[in-house]
Amino acid sequence: MENVVVGPLDLAAHVDEALAVQAVAFGLGPEEVAIRRQIVLRHLALPGARALGAHGDDGRLVGFVYGLPNDRAHWWSSVVQPYLRRGGNDHWLDESFVITELHVLPEAQGRGIGRRLITAITDTASEPRSILSAIDGETPARHLYRHLGYRDLARPVHFPSATRPYAVMGAPLPLLRPGGLPHPAAADRPGNAERPE
Numbered sequence: 682m683e684n685v686v687v688g689p690l691d692l693a694a695h696v697d698e699a700l701a702v703q704a705v706a707f708g709l710g711p712e713e714v715a716i717r718r719q720i721v722l723r724h725l726a727l728p729g730a731r732a733l734g735a736h737g738d739d740g741r742l743v744g745f746v747y748g749l750p751n752d753r754a755h756w757w758s759s760v761v762q763p764y765l766r767r768g769g770n771d772h773w774l775d776e777s778f779v780i781t782e783l784h785v786l787p788e789a790q791g792r793g794i795g796r797r798l799i800t801a802i803t804d805t806a807s808e809p810r811s812i813l814s815a816i817d818g819e820t821p822a823r824h825l826y827r828h829l830g831y832r833d834l835a836r837p838v839h840f841p842s843a844t845r846p847y848a849v850m851g852a853p854l855p856l857l858r859p860g861g862l863p864h865p866a867a868a869d870r871p872g873n874a875e876r877p878e
């Protein structure tokens with residue numbers, strides 16, 4: 682797996698392959714995979730939903746990301762909204778691109794693939810900011826998100842279906858480049874002109 686190519690992914694057509702990656706990376710059992718499958722397919726029917734995949738030399742999917750513009754009427758948004766409001770961060774739900782899933786197979790992790798996936802998908806978003814939820818702990822995902830400029834907007838956040846608490850994080854777009862450097866075009870983006878606290 683020398684070369685990994687990141688590009689558009691028809692996630693509806695490859696949902697089982699993607700969920701197999703997620704099952705290994707995130708630790709999902711067959712029942713959770715079946716539930717996720719319905720949720721993913723429902724999300725993909727929503728306006729602006731997009732996915733990218735990372736493929737190895739042999740054509741195998743080793744990672745994927747998908748997301749969509751936030752809509753306050755969506756379930757995820759309605760759960761996190763009261764938590765964000767409490768901290769004065771409610772405005773992050775407007776004009777925001779939500780990262781719904783990001784997963785890389787364990788054997789492919791630590792090689793910059795996760796960073797490439799999330800950076801590529803948000804670079805093509807028209808929204809000035811991005812939000813997501815991640816398990817509230819010192820995980821590789823939380824490290825990655827912080828390196829990209831995401832900061833905590835609310836924690837702990839309790840989803841009705843989850844046993845573990847989450848953190849909601851947000852970042853202005855475009856995301857930071859390696860070394861914490863801003864993207865050269867960052868100053869031109871409206872989200873950075875009025876960079877939220």
Ligand SMILES: CC(C)(COP(=O)(O)OP(=O)(O)OC[C@H]1O[C@@H](n2cnc3c(N)ncnc32)[C@H](O)[C@@H]1OP(=O)(O)O)[C@@H](O)C(=O)NCCC(=O)NCCS
Pocket residue numbers: 706707782783784785786789790791792793794795796797814815816820821822823824825826828859860
């Ligand atoms: C989170 C995840 C997608 C990251 O993918 P990855 O390809 O390993 O990440 P990268 O190699 O692109 O790492 C990017 C940055 O995160 C940091 N990072 C990655 N793994 C790390 C770890 N274990 N500890 C600390 N930092 C870590 C890297 O140092 C790197 O930082 P830098 O480029 O600014 O120096 C991957 O670990 C994963 O699939 N985890 C399980 C599923 C999961 O938790 N998904 C997120 C759900 S919210």
